[in-house]
Amino acid sequence: MSNNILVVAEVRDGAIKNVTFEMLGKAAALAGEMDGVAEAVLLGSGVADQADLLAQCGAAKIYVADDPALETYSSEGYTNVLSSIIQQIEPAAVFVAASATGKDVAPRLAARLGVGVESDCTDFALDGDRRLLITRPIYAGKIIATVKLKTTPQMATVRPNVLGAPEPDTSKTATVETVTVDVGEVRAKVAGLLMAEGGEVPLTEAAIIVSGGRGVKGPEGFEPIRALARALGGSVGASRAAVDAGWIDHSHQVGQTGKTVTPNLYVACGISGAIQHLAGMKTSKVIVAINRDPEAPIFNYADYGIVGDLFTVVPLVEKEVEELLAK
Amino acid sequence: MNAIVCMKQVPDTETRFQVSDGAVVEEGIQYVVNPYDEYAIEECLLKKEAVGEGKVTVICMGSDRAREAILQALALGCDEAIHLNDPAFEGGDAFTTAAVLASAVRKTGEYDFIFTGKQGVDNDNAQVGILLAEMLGLPHVSVVTKLDIADDKSKAIAQREVEEGKQEVETSLPAVFTAQKGINEPRYPSFRGIRQAKKKPYTIWTAADLELDPAMLDARSELVSVELPPERGGGRVIEGEPAEAAKVLVRLLREEAKVI
Numbered sequence: 001m002s003n004n005i006l007v008v009a010e011v012r013d014g015a016i017k018n019v020t021f022e023m024l025g026k027a028a029a030l031a032g033e034m035d036g037v038a039e040a041v042l043l044g045s046g047v048a049d050q051a052d053l054l055a056q057c058g059a060a061k062i063y064v065a066d067d068p069a070l071e072t073y074s075s076e077g078y079t080n081v082l083s084s085i086i087q088q089i090e091p092a093a094v095f096v097a098a099s100a101t102g103k104d105v106a107p108r109l110a111a112r113l114g115v116g117v118e119s120d121c122t123d124f125a126l127d128g129d130r131r132l133l134i135t136r137p138i139y140a141g142k143i144i145a146t147v148k149l150k151t152t153p154q155m156a157t158v159r160p161n162v163l164g165a166p167e168p169d170t171s172k173t174a175t176v177e178t179v180t181v182d183v184g185e186v187r188a189k190v191a192g193l194l195m196a197e198g199g200e201v202p203l204t205e206a207a208i209i210v211s212g213g214r215g216v217k218g219p220e221g222f223e224p225i226r227a228l229a230r231a232l233g234g235s236v237g238a239s240r241a242a243v244d245a246g247w248i249d250h251s252h253q254v255g256q257t258g259k260t261v262t263p264n265l266y267v268a269c270g271i272s273g274a275i276q277h278l279a280g281m282k283t284s285k286v287i288v289a290i291n292r293d294p295e296a297p298i299f300n301y302a303d304y305g306i307v308g309d310l311f312t313v314v315p316l317v318e319k320e321v322e323e324l325l326a327k
Numbered sequence: 328m329n330a331i332v333c334m335k336q337v338p339d340t341e342t343r344f345q346v347s348d349g350a351v352v353e354e355g356i357q358y359v360v361n362p363y364d365e366y367a368i369e370e371c372l373l374k375k376e377a378v379g380e381g382k383v384t385v386i387c388m389g390s391d392r393a394r395e396a397i398l399q400a401l402a403l404g405c406d407e408a409i410h411l412n413d414p415a416f417e418g419g420d421a422f423t424t425a426a427v428l429a430s431a432v433r434k435t436g437e438y439d440f441i442f443t444g445k446q447g448v449d450n451d452n453a454q455v456g457i458l459l460a461e462m463l464g465l466p467h468v469s470v471v472t473k474l475d476i477a478d479d480k481s482k483a484i485a486q487r488e489v490e491e492g493k494q495e496v497e498t499s500l501p502a503v504f505t506a507q508k509g510i511n512e513p514r515y516p517s518f519r520g521i522r523q524a525k526k527k528p529y530t531i532w533t534a535a536d537l538e539l540d541p542a543m544l545d546a547r548s549e550l551v552s553v554e555l556p557p558e559r560g561g562g563r564v565i566e567g568e569p570a571e572a573a574k575v576l577v578r579l580l581r582e583e584a585k586v587i
Contacts, residue, residue: 100489107454111461116547146551187466188498195492202490250509265586286584303562316573
């Protein structure tokens with residue numbers, strides 16, 4: 001076993017996603033304390049030229065598996081390729097993004113290797129034996145757990161938008177090793193992609209989210225929410241009440257049975273602040289609440305609040321934002 | 328159409344937790360069927376009903392306390408239950424849970440597919456369904472929002488949720504699916520269903536009933552400590568007429584919070 005930490009690059013639409021750099025920054029720091037280095041593995045098709053970015057953010061070595069067979073993700077194919085690489089290089093730990101793909105492949109890969117994997121981790125440290133001490137939320141973030149893995153490699157999926165990415169250092173280079181790809185038997189294959197409407201930044205990656213709840217009163221009530229989100233360059237979220245009422249698709253739901261989000265700014269409009277909704281957004285950097293009810297629990301968690309009718313207030317905020325950004 | 332649904336019992340999502348002596352306090356907690364497993368149960372029932380024949384077997388690993396949740400699954404329409412109840416199963420992790428479930432599935436009869444909820448809302452691992460698939464040597468599709476099964480049951484097309492929208496995944500059967508909210512609208516049990524639940528086959532298996540490789544029962548994950556998250560206090564409510572308050576808010580977001 002080496003003292004190195006392997007980061008599986010998150011690639012979507014041919015581009016390496018920011019969470020990869022966040023993982024590399026942390027992996028390089030931890031591996032340094034273990035007298036090892038961070039390494040990266042880049043899977044895909046036509047992605048080899050992006051290896052430089054990985055080096056600049058801390059990877060000392062990059063394994064590139066660039067093959068048309070890997071252009072489309074498959075859990076079995078990626079598990080077959082990654083397990084083969086991992087068994088060869090024997091890293092101390094493996095980080096995978098807690099993205100849709102990462103959360104899909106990491107458990108399969110862990111079971112293949114016979115090891116444990118910790119999900120949706122938000123921080124890492126080393127204990128006295130230089131094993132990872134891993135922080136992760138449980139009970140929808142109502143409890144923060146610190147856990148350890150007994151098996152090696154120690155695998156973790158890492159929540160995006162939490163660790164922060166290092167500044168790229170253009171002086172850094174890395175060894176690049178091409179890996180031969182054997183995708184193996186694949187029984188579950190991606191046949192197509194149905195894009196969500198609006199082309200927004202996915203909620204789990206959005207820096208700004210404007211959300212609507214029961215107070216929007218109907219599907220049309222999301223119009224001012226969408227307009228403010230557009231003005232801010234943000235994405236649209238929703239509470240469970242709005243989703244269950246059929247006013248907006250479930251993919252927008254934030255909360256315990258929806259998505260967990262970590263934006264810089266979360267604007268909650270007509271959302272009372274039920275514990276299950278808070279579970280999904282309370283680690284936002286700044287929370288704004290706009291609600292007619294001064295007693296709404298959300299005001300106990302918001303950094304800024306306006307008590308008022310969202311149909312009056314939200315368009316006014318949108319206007320102020322547009323004026324500000326026009327300057 | 329034979330389906331196996333794996334479910335668990337979890338604390339109600341209303342629960343406000345306390346930590347005492349380094350552990351989560353268990354008194355006073357209400358337990359329910361894991362919300363995501365309700366979607367899994369419903370999808371199995373719908374698929375069986377669409378074909379008009381078949382069997383839905385619910386498997387649950389849990390202590391005596393889980394019986395109530397299992398009866399709920401039977402009341403909804405599952406045909407038989409297998410309760411994996413043994414102190415040896417406690418104190419494990421997602422890996423050992425999947426290993427126990429896998430050995431129970433191998434002992435159960437033929438099935439066309441296996442369903443679980445995408446995650447348990449207690450540990451939020453979102454792993455067991457996928458681990459189960461790999462351990463059984465089956466393909467899987469996770470976070471499924473729609474499922475169509477071919478008439479000859481040779482394959483299925485699933486929609487799953489990804490960042491950009493929905494992926495369509497085609498898979499051979501049998502396979503493991505994990506259910507995402509939105510895949511269906513779970514039914515409520517009827518009075519008749521509740522009455523019939525207690526008459527349906529309910530089997531308890533302990534470790535002795537299953538062929539378990541001891542190495543697979545060693546938890547890989549170890550809990551070091553738990554704590555409550557930092558309290559987030561309330562901030563300020565901006566007074567004044569809406570137009571004025573909006574102006575102040577945007578200024579504060581730019582100058583004080585620096586988020587726009």
